[in-house]
Amino acid sequence: MSSNIFFDPVFLKNLRRRQIKTTLVNILLLAASSISFISIVVIVGSLVLESSIFFGQVSITEFITGTEWTVLFTPKKFGVQPLLVATAITSLIALAVAMPVGLAVAIYLSEYASNRARKPIKSVIEVLAGIPTVVYGYFALYFISPNLLMPLIEGIGVHSALAVGLTIGVLIIPIVASLSEDAMYSVPEDFRQAAYSLGARKLDVVFRVVLPAALSGIFASIILAFTRAMGETMIAAIAGGFRVYYSWDPREAMQTMTAFIAQVATGDAPHGTIEYQSIFAVGLLLFLVTMAFNIVALYIVKRWQVRY
Amino acid sequence: MEKSKGVSSTFVGGVVVALVVGLVLGLVAGPSLFGVPPQTITLIQTVTREVGGAGAVTITATPGPTTVQLAGSIEIDGSSTVYPITEAVAEAFMKIHRNVDIKVGISGTGGGFKRFVIGETDINDASRPITKSEAEAAAKNGIEWFEVPIAIDALVVVVNKAATWVDCIAISELKRIWEPESKVRLWSDVRPEWPAQPIRLYGPGPDSGTFDYFTERVVGKAKASRTDYIASEDDNVLVAGVERETYALGYFGYAYYPEAKDKIKALKVQDDEAGGACIEPGDETAKTFVYPLARPLFLYVSKKAWDTKPHLREFIYFYLENGPAFVKKVQYTPFPDHYYVKALALIKSGIYTGLYELTRLKNENAGPR
Amino acid sequence: MAGTVLEVKVLSRRDRLKKILDIATPVILAIAVFIAISAVAALLITVVYQGAGRLSLNLILEYPSANPAEAGMRSAFLGSFWTVGLSALVSMPLGIATGLYLSEWSSWRRFRRFVEFNIANLAGVPSIIFGLVGLSLLTYGLGWGRSIIAGAFTLGIMTLPLVTVSAAEAVKTVPEALKHGAYALGATKLQVTRYIILPRSLPMMMTGAILAISRAIGEAAPILIISGLLFIRRDPVSIFDRFTVMPLQIFNWVSRPQVAFQELASAAIIVLLMLLLALNASAIAIRYRFQKRLVL
Numbered sequence: 001m002s003s004n005i006f007f008d009p010v011f012l013k014n015l016r017r018r019q020i021k022t023t024l025v026n027i028l029l030l031a032a033s034s035i036s037f038i039s040i041v042v043i044v045g046s047l048v049l050e051s052s053i054f055f056g057q058v059s060i061t062e063f064i065t066g067t068e069w070t071v072l073f074t075p076k077k078f079g080v081q082p083l084l085v086a087t088a089i090t091s092l093i094a095l096a097v098a099m100p101v102g103l104a105v106a107i108y109l110s111e112y113a114s115n116r117a118r119k120p121i122k123s124v125i126e127v128l129a130g131i132p133t134v135v136y137g138y139f140a141l142y143f144i145s146p147n148l149l150m151p152l153i154e155g156i157g158v159h160s161a162l163a164v165g166l167t168i169g170v171l172i173i174p175i176v177a178s179l180s181e182d183a184m185y186s187v188p189e190d191f192r193q194a195a196y197s198l199g200a201r202k203l204d205v206v207f208r209v210v211l212p213a214a215l216s217g218i219f220a221s222i223i224l225a226f227t228r229a230m231g232e233t234m235i236a237a238i239a240g241g242f243r244v245y246y247s248w249d250p251r252e253a254m255q256t257m258t259a260f261i262a263q264v265a266t267g268d269a270p271h272g273t274i275e276y277q278s279i280f281a282v283g284l285l286l287f288l289v290t291m292a293f294n295i296v297a298l299y300i301v302k303r304w305q306v307r308y
Numbered sequence: 309m310e311k312s313k314g315v316s317s318t319f320v321g322g323v324v325v326a327l328v329v330g331l332v333l334g335l336v337a338g339p340s341l342f343g344v345p346p347q348t349i350t351l352i353q354t355v356t357r358e359v360g361g362a363g364a365v366t367i368t369a370t371p372g373p374t375t376v377q378l379a380g381s382i383e384i385d386g387s388s389t390v391y392p393i394t395e396a397v398a399e400a401f402m403k404i405h406r407n408v409d410i411k412v413g414i415s416g417t418g419g420g421f422k423r424f425v426i427g428e429t430d431i432n433d434a435s436r437p438i439t440k441s442e443a444e445a446a447a448k449n450g451i452e453w454f455e456v457p458i459a460i461d462a463l464v465v466v467v468n469k470a471a472t473w474v475d476c477i478a479i480s481e482l483k484r485i486w487e488p489e490s491k492v493r494l495w496s497d498v499r500p501e502w503p504a505q506p507i508r509l510y511g512p513g514p515d516s517g518t519f520d521y522f523t524e525r526v527v528g529k530a531k532a533s534r535t536d537y538i539a540s541e542d543d544n545v546l547v548a549g550v551e552r553e554t555y556a557l558g559y560f561g562y563a564y565y566p567e568a569k570d571k572i573k574a575l576k577v578q579d580d581e582a583g584g585a586c587i588e589p590g591d592e593t594a595k596t597f598v599y600p601l602a603r604p605l606f607l608y609v610s611k612k613a614w615d616t617k618p619h620l621r622e623f624i625y626f627y628l629e630n631g632p633a634f635v636k637k638v639q640y641t642p643f644p645d646h647y648y649v650k651a652l653a654l655i656k657s658g659i660y661t662g663l664y665e666l667t668r669l670k671n672e673n674a675g676p677r
Numbered sequence: 678m679a680g681t682v683l684e685v686k687v688l689s690r691r692d693r694l695k696k697i698l699d700i701a702t703p704v705i706l707a708i709a710v711f712i713a714i715s716a717v718a719a720l721l722i723t724v725v726y727q728g729a730g731r732l733s734l735n736l737i738l739e740y741p742s743a744n745p746a747e748a749g750m751r752s753a754f755l756g757s758f759w760t761v762g763l764s765a766l767v768s769m770p771l772g773i774a775t776g777l778y779l780s781e782w783s784s785w786r787r788f789r790r791f792v793e794f795n796i797a798n799l800a801g802v803p804s805i806i807f808g809l810v811g812l813s814l815l816t817y818g819l820g821w822g823r824s825i826i827a828g829a830f831t832l833g834i835m836t837l838p839l840v841t842v843s844a845a846e847a848v849k850t851v852p853e854a855l856k857h858g859a860y861a862l863g864a865t866k867l868q869v870t871r872y873i874i875l876p877r878s879l880p881m882m883m884t885g886a887i888l889a890i891s892r893a894i895g896e897a898a899p900i901l902i903i904s905g906l907l908f909i910r911r912d913p914v915s916i917f918d919r920f921t922v923m924p925l926q927i928f929n930w931v932s933r934p935q936v937a938f939q940e941l942a943s944a945a946i947i948v949l950l951m952l953l954l955a956l957n958a959s960a961i962a963i964r965y966r967f968q969k970r971l972v973l
Binding site: 018029035040042047049050100101105107124127128133134139143173201203204228234238280283286290294 | 695696698699702703705706707709710712713714716717719720723724727770771774775777778779782783791792794795796797798799801802803804805806807808809810812813814818834837838841865866867868870891894895896897898901902905906924925927928931932939942943946949950953957
C-alpha cells in the first residue's frame, strides 16, 4: 500500500495541532522578547513624564547652563553643572586608573601569561567584578581615604572626588580587562606568526600588530567602563559627601548626579514637589548621556571591527 | 573545557548547596531553636543600652490592664535628632509587645512632616515645632494631630579635638560663617588669629529640624544658609566627618556628641547679641535654657492613629512613663519629672492640648490648666 | 620597521631601546596585574580584619538595633532572600524565553538584531535609573507601594540582559547536528526545543540565572530608591511589605562613626561575600558537572 504519511488523517490532525502549538509558543516567545524593547520605552517614558513636571517650572537652558544647584535649599537654583562636573571628574579619574591597569592586565593575560597563570589571574579579576559596590564604598571611606589619601595629599578631607574616582577605577578594571582581552584573543594567530616570521620582536607583535587589530574592541570596552563609572551610585554616596560644589579640584568633596538622586530619594518622598521631581530630571540627563555613549560604543564595535 | 582533576565538582557543588540551604534553614528555624521566647508580659524587663557610653539602665515595664495581646504596626518618621530616643523606646516596647511592629525613619523633621500631613505616618519626630504651612496642609488633608514635647536638646557646635585654637564661639561669628552667600572660607576669615585653613563645614540637610532651628536662631531666618557644606540627614555622618578632619566644623543634636567625645570637642557658645557669656552645653544649662542653642524636641501624633490604634496609645503611655530614663540614656536633657507625670495624666483623661505649657511649669504643685 | 632575520651585532640606538623594552614589558605588565590583585587583597584583608571578630550566627538571626552588640541583619537577610528570589522568578522566564527566541526561534533577522540592540542598551543603563523607573511606575503608578514586589520586578528587569545573554549562549552550544537531525526526522520546533535544546542548555541557563542573582543581591542603589532607609525589626510576611536588603543595611552601618558599627558592617560584608562566593561556586560547579556529560 503506498502510504504516504502526509495523507494519513491521524497524522495530519496531530500535525495541525502541533503546528498550532508551535505558532502559539512562537508568539509567546516573541512577546517575551519584546519586553526588552518595552522596558527601554517605559524607562524613557517614565523619566520624561516625571521630569516634565520639573521642566514645566524650570527652563532646559537654565538646567543645562546654570552653575548653581540649590534645589533643596532656598532660594532654589536649578543649574545642573556642579553635579555634571562631579560626575565627569570622578569618572575620568576612574578611567585614568582602569585604562592602564585594565589594558595591562588584558595584554598580559592574552599575550604573555603562561597557561597555568592565566586561570587564577582571571579568577581574581572576576572576583573584582563580583564585589558589591557598597563594599567598595566601605573600602573607599575606611581604607583609601584615611590610609592612602589623607596622609599623602595636603588639603584633602575624608570625602573627596579623588577617593570616589580611585575606587570606581578599581571597580571597572574588570570591564576594561575582560572586554579588551576578548578583543585581543580574537585576533587570529596568523597575524602574530606572520609578524614573527618577519623578524619582529614580541614587543612589536603586541603593540604594533595585535593591539591595533583589537583597537575597536578595546575602545568600546573603555567607553563601556566610562558609562559604568558615570552610573555608579553607592561609592559616590558613601565617599563623596553630600555637598553640591562646583569645582574641578579632585580634593574637594562633591556630589555626583547619582549621589544627589540617592540623597533626595532617601530624604523625603512626597511626589510632585519640585525637589522630588528634580531627581527625574537629573536621572533623565544621566540616562541620555550614558545611552549616547553606549550607542557610540556599540556602533564602533559594529563599524570598525575588522572581520577576519 | 579541561576536566578538573582533584576534588570532584559534584562534591563541591553539593557542599555549596548544602551550605546555602543550611543558612536559610537555620534562619527559618532559628526562632524556635534559638529562643525568641513566646510573648509574655513579665513584671520587670531589663534593657541594656550602650549608646552614650553609660552603663545599664533598668526600665520597668509594669503590666497594665493590658493582658490583651497588643498587635499592629506604627509608622514613625522625622527628625534624626529625636530618632535615638524614639528608637530606644520603640525597641524596648517591641521587646515587651512582640506583635507590635514599629518602623522608625529618619527623613528629617521637614521630610517627616511632609509624610505626616498626608497621613502616611502615625507619629512625626520633630526637632522644631510644626510650621503654619505644615499645619495648614494637615488641616487641608483632614489630618488632626496633637503635640507632645518630650525632651530638651542642647544643639552642639563641634570641632575636631586637634582644633586647639578655638574654645568658645559667638552667635554672630556662627552667623557670618553660615549665612547664605557667606564669604567665609578660611578660619582666619572669622578671627585673624585662627589658622589660615579652609573650614570644612558639616551640617544637617535642609529637611532637618535641626537645620531649621539653627538657621532661625543663628542666621535669623529659617532655612537661610550657605549651600556649600557637606550635608546629611544622618548625624552619624556629620560626627564621622568632624572626627576625622582637623579643620572641620559642624553642628547637630547633642545625643551624637558623647560617643565621640574623645575625638571631637563641643564649643562653648556665647550669645554676644544679648551680652551673654560663653556657655557650655550640658544638662543644667539646657534645662534652664541658659545655653543659647537649647531647644525642645517633640512628637506629633496623628489623632486618627491615636483613636484607631490601641497599641499606639500604649506606646505613647510607655514613652511618657519611661521618658526621663530613656532621654537621659540617650544623653539629652529631660524636662522636669513632674511634666511627664502630668502630661500622661492629661492625655489619659482625653485632653490633648496645652502640653507645651506644662513644660513651663516651675514646680510639681502647679496644676494643668 | 622590523629588523631582518639576520641579526646584526651592531644595533642602532633605537633597536637597543626596543630590546630593553621587549624584556621590560612583561615585567611592567606583571606589575600592573599585581596592582590589580593587591587592590582586591587590600579590600578583602581590610574587611576580614575588621569584621572577623564580630562574625556570629546572631548576625542573621537578630534584628538591627541601636546597640551594636545586639544588632544583626535578620530583616535585611530575609528581605534580600524574598526580593532577589522573586526577581529571579521574573527574569528567568523572560530571559530564557528571549534567549530561546534569539538563538532558535526567530526568523526575522531585523527583529533579532533589534532585540539584541535593546538588550545591550538595557545592560548599559545605570542601576539607579531602574530604581527611579520602578518607583515611578510600580510604587506610585501601579500602586504597589514601596514593597518587596516593586523591588523584585525592578531587579528582575535589571538582570534581564544577563539572563538573556547566557540563555542565548546556552542554546547556541547545543550541537547543530542534533537539532538538524531532529528536524530532518520531522520534529517541530517545539519538540526540538523541549526534548533536545532545553535539557542540554538548562545547566548553562542556570549558571546565568545564578550570576544574575549574585548581581541582584549586591545591588543597593535601586532598592535605596524604592524602599529608602529603614529600621525594620520584623520578618516580611507578604510581598507587599516594606523591606530592606543586605547591601542597604551595610550602607546604614557604614555611615555610623562608632567603631562597633564599623565592625558590624565588616562582618556583614563578610557574610554577603561568603554568600556570593557560595553562589558563584555553585554556578561553576554546575557548569563543570554538566559539561563533562556533553558528549557529541
